[in-house]
Amino acid sequence: MKHITIDVLVIGGGPAGLAAALEAKKQGVQEVMIMERDVELGGILQQCIHDGFGLHRFGKRLSGCEYAERFIQQVKAHHIHVKLKTTVIDILKDKTVFAMNAEEGMLKLQCGTIILAMGCRERTRSQVFIWGTRPSGVLTAGTVQRYINIEGYLPGKKAVILGSGDIGLIMARRMTLEGISVEGVYEIMKSPGGLKRNISQCLIDYDIPMHLSTTVVHIHGNNKLEGVTVAAVDDKRQPIEGTRRYIPCDLLVLAVGLIPENELSAKMGIEIDPKTKGPVVDESFMTSVEGVFAAGNVVTVYDLVDDVSITGEIAGRGAAKYLQGKLNQDTHYQMIHSTNLINLVVPQRFRKNNLENHLTVYMRVREEMKKVYIHGTMNDRVCLHKKLNIVSPPEMVVSNIKKEDISDKGDITMAIERG
Amino acid sequence: MKQEFTCIVCPVGCTLTVDEENHQIKVTGNQCKRGLEFGEKEYTRPMRILTTTVKIEGSLHKRLPVISKGEIPKEQLHQCLQALYELSIKAPIKRGDIVVEDICHTGVNIVASRGIEPLIND
Ligand SMILES: Cc1cc2nc3c(=O)[nH]c(=O)nc-3n(C[C@H](O)[C@H](O)[C@H](O)COP(=O)(O)OP(=O)(O)OC[C@H]3O[C@@H](n4cnc5c(N)ncnc54)[C@H](O)[C@@H]3O)c2cc1C
Ligand code: SF4
Numbered sequence: 001m002k003h004i005t006i007d008v009l010v011i012g013g014g015p016a017g018l019a020a021a022l023e024a025k026k027q028g029v030q031e032v033m034i035m036e037r038d039v040e041l042g043g044i045l046q047q048c049i050h051d052g053f054g055l056h057r058f059g060k061r062l063s064g065c066e067y068a069e070r071f072i073q074q075v076k077a078h079h080i081h082v083k084l085k086t087t088v089i090d091i092l093k094d095k096t097v098f099a100m101n102a103e104e105g106m107l108k109l110q111c112g113t114i115i116l117a118m119g120c121r122e123r124t125r126s127q128v129f130i131w132g133t134r135p136s137g138v139l140t141a142g143t144v145q146r147y148i149n150i151e152g153y154l155p156g157k158k159a160v161i162l163g164s165g166d167i168g169l170i171m172a173r174r175m176t177l178e179g180i181s182v183e184g185v186y187e188i189m190k191s192p193g194g195l196k197r198n199i200s201q202c203l204i205d206y207d208i209p210m211h212l213s214t215t216v217v218h219i220h221g222n223n224k225l226e227g228v229t230v231a232a233v234d235d236k237r238q239p240i241e242g243t244r245r246y247i248p249c250d251l252l253v254l255a256v257g258l259i260p261e262n263e264l265s266a267k268m269g270i271e272i273d274p275k276t277k278g279p280v281v282d283e284s285f286m287t288s289v290e291g292v293f294a295a296g297n298v299v300t301v302y303d304l305v306d307d308v309s310i311t312g313e314i315a316g317r318g319a320a321k322y323l324q325g326k327l328n329q330d331t332h333y334q335m336i337h338s339t340n341l342i343n344l345v346v347p348q349r350f351r352k353n354n355l356e357n358h359l360t361v362y363m364r365v366r367e368e369m370k371k372v373y374i375h376g377t378m379n380d381r382v383c384l385h386k387k388l389n390i391v392s393p394p395e396m397v398v399s400n401i402k403k404e405d406i407s408d409k410g411d412i413t414m415a416i417e418r419g
Numbered sequence: 420m421k422q423e424f425t426c427i428v429c430p431v432g433c434t435l436t437v438d439e440e441n442h443q444i445k446v447t448g449n450q451c452k453r454g455l456e457f458g459e460k461e462y463t464r465p466m467r468i469l470t471t472t473v474k475i476e477g478s479l480h481k482r483l484p485v486i487s488k489g490e491i492p493k494e495q496l497h498q499c500l501q502a503l504y505e506l507s508i509k510a511p512i513k514r515g516d517i518v519v520e521d522i523c524h525t526g527v528n529i530v531a532s533r534g535i536e537p538l539i540n541d
């Protein structure tokens with residue numbers, strides 16, 4: 001078995017991993033390596049051919065692959081080691097990593113620090129429970145995206161989409177452009193899951209109807225999908241009798257959510273937050289295992305790749321500081337709590353003396369609210385009070401709390417206050 | 420005439436109201452200047468960025484993603500797509516290489532949105 005010693009090992013070559021590796025290198029770490037199971041770097045971005053990426057970072061509406069390539073070129077220019085077609089299969093608490101690829105077989109790596117950047121995976125049919133047979137033609141949106149945009153297959157002629165998140169909406173447009181007729185987008189919730197701009201430019205532009213409070217209740221067909229039955233649902237998400245409707249189709253696209261990919265993290269004993277489904281992280285995106293950091297969708301599902309890249313940079317900086325012995329680990333953690341209108345917060349805790357200028361807090365709200373204040377308190381003192389015109393579940397709320405407004409002791413509680 | 424649009428320039432997605440009176444177009448509801456410009460254009464002549472893929476030969480990937488270097492009038496999108504589906508490109512290609520110049524006389528170039536290496540048989 002081949003042995004490798006490395007300062008920073010980044011697992012996953014998506015935007016989070018690329019940004020993390022680059023930042024660690026820029027901070028002076030000698031040996032940085034990215035390990036990626038795919039044939040190329042870029043992660044999910046390589047199949048996202050639509051524009052709208054990088055508006056914050058580059059001030060331009062780039063396509064996903066353009067955004068990725070800008071980072072990949074920098075990674076190359078900075079002499080970061082890259083191992084493609086290599087899958088990490090186990091991580092031990094002492095930062096030993098086992099990986100394998102077809103050429104070298106098993107690899108054993110001894111790492112100074114590890115950055116987890118494995119991204120997320122899509123929910124499948126078995127996780128949303130739909131009655132019926134198991135024919136071909138039931139695919140997740142990401143799979144359809146990969147088939148159409150990279151492999152050049154058209155997986156159907158007439159499609160029904162379940163789920164109105166951004167990925168579902170973008171696939172509605174993409175399939176229409178490729179000549180697949182999209183019958184409609186069905187959403188079990190009362191409000192759409194995706195951003196307004198995507199409803200406008202992906203559905204309204206192409207006259208694709210969206211049906212809210214409606215879901216797919218049955219799948220028909222033996223070998224090949226022949227159709228689905230949809231039904232309206234009540235407040236308890238139960239199908240309402242008399243609203244069932246049969247739709248003939250040969251493709252059912254499931255866009256029913258993403259889950260952070262944390263099998264490896266959980267197995268090595270990293271504490272997982274049941275709300276984010278990712279590791280509990282601190283201000284440097286370090287997990288509960290010392291010297292192991294996490295970034296991007298492995299932590300929680302971000303919607304914007306700009307945010308993913310920022311978390312990669314935070315983790316990369318943290319990893320470099322850790323190696324250089326500059327990361328304070330003596331003081332106790334202060335926690336970040338949230339009240340009931342906020343579903344989740346990242347990071348969940350912090351050490352004040354590791355902060356540079358501010359603490360960036362990512363939050364996801366439970367429902368759409370207009371004219372609200374994002375309100376942070378600490379020991380009954382206000383540390384953040386900012387007006388927001390609108391907050392909604394599809395869009396992460398990002399707020400910076402100034403270091404000087406943070407007390408040395410006590411926890412932060414984040415709340416949304418209606419205006 | 421009064422019309423409502425969703426601004427698609429950034430993820431905020433402001434609801435814009437465009438009002439026309441005596442050939443004066445007034446946009447409200449925008450949170451920034453970019454929305455103003457979008458509202459006016461959406462009302463007079465809606466434009467979109469076109470992204471799709473074209474066939475590529477001699478590489479590991481079967482499709483090359485392409486993007487329009489500027490916005491294309493919405494009503495011409497379909498025509499441009501048809502022109503692109505006729506194409507077949509040969510690898511290698513670099514990001515930014517022009518795939519079609521002045522597509523369908525829109526004055527807009529279609530460029531490769533990633534680089535693709537040729538297939539090396541090993
Ligand atoms: C189908 C789909 C469509 C999306 N569409 C959009 C969109 O249109 N716009 C948008 O802003 N965001 C979109 N997203 C969100 C997108 O995931 C993030 O913006 C961003 O790509 C996340 O970056 P990441 O680096 O965290 O993860 P990823 O890009 O998912 O990268 C993770 C990488 O880790 C690798 N990996 C995982 N496990 C291992 C292992 N054990 N060993 C080695 N390598 C491993 C994977 O192969 C992958 O390359 C989409 C996500 C999905 C799943
Ligand atoms: S008006 Fe400005 S802030 Fe609002 S969606 Fe458009 S670009 Fe974004």
